[in-house]
Amino acid sequence: MEITFQSLTFLIFSVVTLGAALMVVTTRNLFHAALYLMLSLFGVAGLFILLSAPLIAGFQVVVYIGAIAILIIFAIMLTPQVMQVVGVRNNQWMLSLGLAVFFFLMLVSVVSPFMDEVGVEDWSTDFKEDNPAAVPDDTLVDFGQSIVDSQRYLLPFEIASILLMAALIGAVLLVSPPNKAKAKRQPIYDARDEMEVQQGPSEQSAAGD
Amino acid sequence: MVPLWMYLVVAAGLFCIGMYGVLSRRNAVAILMSIELMLNAVNINLVAFWRYLTPERIGGQVFAAFVFVVAAAETAVGLALILMIYRRRQTVVVEDVDLLKW
Amino acid sequence: MTDFLMDDIGLSHALAVLIAQTLGVFVVAMFGLLWTLLGIWIERKIAGRMQDRIGPNRVGPFGLVQTIADMVKIIVKEDIVPRGADRWVFNLAPILSVMGVMLLWVVVPFSAGWIGTDLSIGALYLIAAGSLGNIAVLMAGWASNNKFALVGAFRAIAQLISYEVPMVLALLIPVLMAGSLSTQEIVREQHIMYAIAVPLTLLIFLVSSQAEMGRGPFDLLEAESELVAGYQTEYAGMKFGMFYVAEFLHAFTAGVLTAIFFLGGWRGPWAEDVHILGFVYLMIKSMAAYFVLIWLRMTVPRLRIDQLLNFNWKFLVPVSLINLLVVAFVWKLIPDTDTINSLEDALLPTAALLVANGIMIGVIGWALRERGRRERARIASIYAQPAAGD
Numbered sequence: 080m081e082i083t084f085q086s087l088t089f090l091i092f093s094v095v096t097l098g099a100a101l102m103v104v105t106t107r108n109l110f111h112a113a114l115y116l117m118l119s120l121f122g123v124a125g126l127f128i129l130l131s132a133p134l135i136a137g138f139q140v141v142v143y144i145g146a147i148a149i150l151i152i153f154a155i156m157l158t159p160q161v162m163q164v165v166g167v168r169n170n171q172w173m174l175s176l177g178l179a180v181f182f183f184l185m186l187v188s189v190v191s192p193f194m195d196e197v198g199v200e201d202w203s204t205d206f207k208e209d210n211p212a213a214v215p216d217d218t219l220v221d222f223g224q225s226i227v228d229s230q231r232y233l234l235p236f237e238i239a240s241i242l243l244m245a246a247l248i249g250a251v252l253l254v255s256p257p258n259k260a261k262a263k264r265q266p267i268y269d270a271r272d273e274m275e276v277q278q279g280p281s282e283q284s285a286a287g288d
Numbered sequence: 289m290v291p292l293w294m295y296l297v298v299a300a301g302l303f304c305i306g307m308y309g310v311l312s313r314r315n316a317v318a319i320l321m322s323i324e325l326m327l328n329a330v331n332i333n334l335v336a337f338w339r340y341l342t343p344e345r346i347g348g349q350v351f352a353a354f355v356f357v358v359a360a361a362e363t364a365v366g367l368a369l370i371l372m373i374y375r376r377r378q379t380v381v382v383e384d385v386d387l388l389k390w
Numbered sequence: 391m392t393d394f395l396m397d398d399i400g401l402s403h404a405l406a407v408l409i410a411q412t413l414g415v416f417v418v419a420m421f422g423l424l425w426t427l428l429g430i431w432i433e434r435k436i437a438g439r440m441q442d443r444i445g446p447n448r449v450g451p452f453g454l455v456q457t458i459a460d461m462v463k464i465i466v467k468e469d470i471v472p473r474g475a476d477r478w479v480f481n482l483a484p485i486l487s488v489m490g491v492m493l494l495w496v497v498v499p500f501s502a503g504w505i506g507t508d509l510s511i512g513a514l515y516l517i518a519a520g521s522l523g524n525i526a527v528l529m530a531g532w533a534s535n536n537k538f539a540l541v542g543a544f545r546a547i548a549q550l551i552s553y554e555v556p557m558v559l560a561l562l563i564p565v566l567m568a569g570s571l572s573t574q575e576i577v578r579e580q581h582i583m584y585a586i587a588v589p590l591t592l593l594i595f596l597v598s599s600q601a602e603m604g605r606g607p608f609d610l611l612e613a614e615s616e617l618v619a620g621y622q623t624e625y626a627g628m629k630f631g632m633f634y635v636a637e638f639l640h641a642f643t644a645g646v647l648t649a650i651f652f653l654g655g656w657r658g659p660w661a662e663d664v665h666i667l668g669f670v671y672l673m674i675k676s677m678a679a680y681f682v683l684i685w686l687r688m689t690v691p692r693l694r695i696d697q698l699l700n701f702n703w704k705f706l707v708p709v710s711l712i713n714l715l716v717v718a719f720v721w722k723l724i725p726d727t728d729t730i731n732s733l734e735d736a737l738l739p740t741a742a743l744l745v746a747n748g749i750m751i752g753v754i755g756w757a758l759r760e761r762g763r764r765e766r767a768r769i770a771s772i773y774a775q776p777a778a779g780d
Binding site for chain 2: 085086089093096100109113119120132134135138147150153154155157171172176179180187191192206207211212215221225226232239251254
């Protein structure tokens with residue numbers, strides 16, 4: 080494979096993605112971890128652009144970086160003791176590291192052509208595809224139409240919207256104070272306050288008499 | 289273009305890093321972040337398979353979009369739960385939240 | 391440009407494209423930054439006149455060189471990083487802040503042929519690039535190690551994320567009417583500028599983008615009387631300058647986006663053929679929109695944080711949702727909206743949408759008036775009662 084502009088960009092984006100992801104799971108400072116998460120997600124967005132799916136890349140930035148990552152940072156700031164966690168890793172980290180490495184090697188052995196070279200039978204040529212058919216011009220339009228077409232993805236789309244609605248209601252219910260219904264709402268601004276301030280001096284003078 | 293398996297290797301790497309994070313971090317927010325990494329790995333795979341094998345059908349992209357929806361819902365509810373636990377027990381370390389163990 | 395490099399100098403295709411693109415990036419970015427120099431002067435002058443002052447008038451003719459003098463001053467200032475600050479994040483935040491605004495200029499169609507990149511997802515890209523600014527605010531607030539900065543950042547994010555919802559809903563309407571996300575395509579489709587067809591959407595967009603850049607009545611993120619200077623409290627010298635430039639440029643960019651999405655962008659007489667004319671039209675329209683934004687900023691007093699969020703979630707979001715539904719419905723009802731190719735084709739849809747918008751504005755205005763009347767009656771009744779202490 081010769082080195083082209085595209086393969087170079089792919090290399091940069093994948094190194095950024097994986098490097099930042101490694102920092103996410105190892106950094107002690109949670110705020111930094113969240114920033115690295117953003118960087119990693121940016122790298123993934125770059126990969127999406129390389130895969131000629133700009134729409135998904137746009138979603139990635141808007142949803143993940145614009146909303147999810149900021150939500151996570153918000154949660155980190157709202158729970159100040161998060162910062163004071165003594166150990167980053169629990170006591171099963173060796174086991175999980177081993178498991179992750181094992182899993183990675185297994186996946187790589189399945190998808191990469193290295194196994195071919197050591198004599199394992201080649202069972203999928205799809206993975207070696209490097210010259211796919213061109214993407215149709217109207218992907219964007221097709222995407223939009225497919226999610227409102229009852230023959231295609233209308234039902235999943237509706238279910239997804241119900242899921243979002245449920246998550247919205249659930250999140251609001253979870254974080255709202257439990258006694259909210261009973262406690263009388265206290266308005267921040269009350270016209271009476273102003274009135275008492277205005278009456279202040281006259282009351283004082285009355286007390287002085 | 290770069291062959292498909294390279295994208296799959298990157299996705300596998302991202303997934304395994306995320307898995308390591310989920311299994312080894314003590315902080316609930318950090319675990320949530322690792323789950324995001326794993327979901328992203330899935331998305332890379334979906335879009336890569338779409339691009340290389342079936343670019344004429346939109347399915348891969350639509351599924352990736354649904355993963356976004358699920359991720360957003362999961363984060364919202366997950367963070368609400370974490371905030372709730374923090375409010376009740378002043379901790380976000382998952383090992384300390386073990387009331388159901390007995 | 392690419393042709394010139396390839397044919398006359400004899401560079402390879404990839405290299406020629408690379409050089410041409412880099413030059414393009416420089417031109418667009420430099421234009422944005424140089425415009426800031428003049429724009430800040432214009433804004434200060436207008437603001438001064440609105441508040442019955444003269445504005446900058448000392449340095450150079452009409453105070454024109456004031457901004458350059460300020461720039462020199464700000465560059466030679468000492469660069470302070472507070473103790474306990476998160477140095478890397480602290481230094482990165484102002485850069486990201488400027489970057490987030492500059493990135494918006496990529497998809498601005500300056501004229502029929504001049505555009506950074508005509509992305510097929512232009513409008514989505516604008517929202518995505520805009521979210522970089524949010525991160526910069528969060529980073530600045532957190533890294534400063536200062537309570538005012540942190541509270542400022544909290545408020546800022548609550549505000550920015552909330553007002554992103556009506557802004558996106560408002561942006562959806564030009565996208566829906568043009569049938570494309572590409573900014574160039576949206577401008578091309580505006581045979582009659584969308585401001586005439588959907589004035590309510592234009593209002594929603596102006597208000598929410600004013601809140602998005604944290605200016606005018608929505609400048610809670612740096613409310614001096616409450617928060618010192620919000621998330622930029624600890625910044626000095628050029629780093630503060632970068633936040634300032636980002637804020638100014640964002641404000642002007644909001645004007646440009648209004649011009650593109652609602653005022654017809656570069657469209658005007660002979661703009662198709664003479665590209666420089668299109669650029670002039672775009673600038674005139676942007677300045678008009680920008681003037682309205684300054685006007686808002688200078689005349690309306692600051693809101694309280696609860697009023698701000700209530701206004702968004704209880705008024706602006708429902709209104710923009712209903713607006714989207716009504717516009718989409720009317721748009722679907724009118725025949726042949728997919729094939730609008732001339733001014734005559736656009737007349738009927740525009741008229742229908744204008745009527746629908748008029749009705750909506752009427753209903754909303756009536757509801758607001760009723761609400762105001764009730765609120766005044768409530769306050770009056772409280773005053774009429776004897777106070778609790780008596």
